[in-house]
Amino acid sequence: MENQEEQQDNTSDQNHKPQDLPQVLLLKPPPVLSVIGEQPFLSKKYQFLKAWESPLPLLQFLTAHADSIQAILCSGAAPVTDDLLQLLPSVRLVVTASAGTNHIDLEACHRRGISVTNAGNVFSDDGADAAVGLLIDVLRKITASDRYVRQGLWVNKGDYPLGSKLRGKRVGIVGLGGIGLEIAKRLEAFGCNVLYNSRKKKAHLSYPFYSDVRQLAANSDALIICCALTNQTRHMIDKDVFSALGKEGVIVNIGRGAIVDEKEMVRCLVHGEIAGAGLDVFENEPDVPKELFELDNVVLSPHRAVFTSESFMALCELVMFKVAITEPYCHHKCWTQPNRLARVS
Numbered sequence: 152m153e154n155q156e157e158q159q160d161n162t163s164d165q166n167h168k169p170q171d172l173p174q175v176l177l178l179k180p181p182p183v184l185s186v187i188g189e190q191p192f193l194s195k196k197y198q199f200l201k202a203w204e205s206p207l208p209l210l211q212f213l214t215a216h217a218d219s220i221q222a223i224l225c226s227g228a229a230p231v232t233d234d235l236l237q238l239l240p241s242v243r244l245v246v247t248a249s250a251g252t253n254h255i256d257l258e259a260c261h262r263r264g265i266s267v268t269n270a271g272n273v274f275s276d277d278g279a280d281a282a283v284g285l286l287i288d289v290l291r292k293i294t295a296s297d298r299y300v301r302q303g304l305w306v307n308k309g310d311y312p313l314g315s316k317l318r319g320k321r322v323g324i325v326g327l328g329g330i331g332l333e334i335a336k337r338l339e340a341f342g343c344n345v346l347y348n349s350r351k352k353k354a355h356l357s358y359p360f361y362s363d364v365r366q367l368a369a370n371s372d373a374l375i376i377c378c379a380l381t382n383q384t385r386h387m388i389d390k391d392v393f394s395a396l397g398k399e400g401v402i403v404n405i406g407r408g409a410i411v412d413e414k415e416m417v418r419c420l421v422h423g424e425i426a427g428a429g430l431d432v433f434e435n436e437p438d439v440p441k442e443l444f445e446l447d448n449v450v451l452s453p454h455r456a457v458f459t460s461e462s463f464m465a466l467c468e469l470v471m472f473k474v475a476i477t478e479p480y481c482h483h484k485c486w487t488q489p490n491r492l493a494r495v496s
């Protein structure tokens with residue numbers, strides 16, 4: 152059956168030379184490219200313009216394709232700016248292979264009538280597992296005690312210091328979207344008290360809501376940051392929030408590095424003004440402040456919280472689907488071929 156469909160599909164595509172196909176711009180290889188690039192369904196329907204493979208300087212490359220690029224497939228690695236969109240007047244859709252959209256000028260897209268779509272809830276489970284995992288790791292010193300055993304210190308120095316219990320902790324979640332809600336569910340199961348800060352109080356939830364993140368910190372033993380990075384949330388976790396969280400407080404960040412004032416966080420960790428941190432994201436990735444390498448109460452992870460092989464495959468399917476359902480956005484005749492939804496269902 153699949154082969155039959157494949158053959159029909161070949162036939163329907165025979166009339167289209169690659170240069171006639173609708174063009175999707177990729178500025179840098181998004182992680183999903185290795186999977187979606189191998190999907191005959193997509194490569195026969197769309198021409199993926201890979202900017203990094205062109206011998207032309209970027210500006211010349213974009214100018215050469217300015218009128219034919221109708222969609223952009225991106226990830227956090229390459230920002231979609233107003234200046235870029237200015238060069239590409241035919242773009243109607245931006246698909247990002249990420250949950251975060253902070254690398255896209257959303258206001259410029261809105262003004263230009265360009266639709267933007269992201270990874271939706273594909274990452275919610277894995278992001279939540281990783282956030283709770285980092286919290287448990289910091290509290291119970293799992294990674295640090297692993298180092299202790301490997302370095303032979305158990306034999307030479309004796310028992311490792313005690314960790315701290317998760318049950319009963321008051322955990323403040325900053326950002327109660329898809330990932331935040333999954334974190335809350337998991338923490339409830341662990342016997343924690345969940346509190347939250349969000350743009351708005353969620354009427355259907357009974358967790359205590361704090362509109363002021365400092366108040367949330369003052370009432371929490373740990374803060375988990377999983378909100379979006381926006382102009383409002385940049386450096387929202389600042390000196391005052393750390394001081395409200397206090398000496399026994401732990402911070403976990405799986406959102407974006409810049410939501411936290413990183414210099415201030417490092418200072419607080421170095422001086423023992425907060426108890427520890429579990430960090431998947433940093434302000435200038437892949438650079439991580441070197442001071443953190445020395446601290447046993449800090450667990451570091453290379454921006455991998457949301458990625459598992461399963462979430463990666465789900466993301467690829469979603470991106471393919473989103474690139475495929477472009478008919479409402481794009482005007483080229485090839486965008487309107489029938490049966491494209493059947494191909495991804």
Ligand SMILES: O=CC(=O)O
Binds near residue numbers: 248249251270
């Ligand atoms: O950090 C990962 C994402 O935004 O998808």
